[in-house]
Amino acid sequence: MIYLSASGAPSIATQMFGSGLIGVREGLESGIVVMILIAFAVKSDRRDALKWIWAGVAAAVALMIGTFLIIQFGTSTVSSLAAELIAGIASIIAVVIVTFMVLWMRKASASISGELKSGLSTAMAAGPVAVMGLAFLAVGREGLETALLMVGYAESSSNGPWPLLGLVIGIVVAVALTFLLYRGAIRIDFARFFYYTGLFLIVVAAGIASYGVRALQVYGWLPGLHEIAFDITSWYDQSAWYGEVLQGIFNFRPEPTVLQAIVWVAYVLIVGALFVLRGRSRKRTDPAASARSDSASSAASSEPAAS
Secondary structure (H helix, E strand, O other), X not given: OOOEOOOOOEOHHHHHHHHXXXXXXXXXXXXXXXXHHHHHHHHOOOHHHHHHHHHHHHHHHHHHXXXXXXXXXXXXXXXXXXXXXXXXXXXXXXXXXXXXXXXHXXXXXXXXXXXXXXXXXXXXXXXXXXHHHHHHHHHHHHHHHHHHHHHHHOOOHHHXXXXXXXXXXXXXXXXXXXXXXXXXXXXXXXXXXXXHHHHHHHHHHHXXXXXXXXXXXXXXXXXXXXXXXXXXOOOOOOOOHHHHXXXXXXXXXXXXXXXXXXXXXXXXXXXXXXXXXXXXXXXXXXXXXXXXXXXXXXHHXXXXXXX
16 A cells, blocks of 8 residues: 555655644544543542543553554465455455544534533542543544554555654644643644544545455455556656655555546545535534534633633
């Protein structure tokens, strides 16, 4: 999936940029969840629950890293044909889960703060294990989505550590932004940020779906491997900067099969439309909640103030 340049080495900048942007987006989403949990625990005078919240966060991060490493290196010991099958199946599963998470967050973002606070209140009454479990599940679903999105950047261990490094850098940036938000040092229009990055993830997921289809065609589970939709290799330079960016981030091929092209276009149109419509539906059904979501930067700074 990661294009090899003429020198035989993957484009480091390409791999790191795509995975880094995913790290910022998903890390900031997770950071907001952690920020809400910590601010509510402090405001409720339950600082004893903080260590269990952090324990749950640590377990969720371990899950994300473990899943990523399995994806990154799990196919290095099997035959090339078996690796195609594994990569194809993993890609399709990743697309299904990522699609669900992106659409769910688009719909639930306006009420997630209240749900987290209510859940944490119940968990603190139940005990430390419940608090840790809540934090693990709340952050873990974002971590799992992050790791699955990395399918698009991890074909085998030959790609080196650069996708993982880019992901880590992105997460570090997200942690820094979350800290500044918690302290009220910066404000972000979260509605706009998550809208545009959500669209970005949809295009990334479409590329993963297209890659999965080709992998299953190579293995023989899907037909049409030699039915080419179009071929622009005569003028499209894969070694140029645009070729590396499109291939490295979006899994674009200059000679996709017909089935790949159909899947890519159908996914972008259908999921993209659902993503946009779910946001509009949320605004119509609960204008007040949408207003709160659209001005989430002020809400982020008000949470710590309450403590």
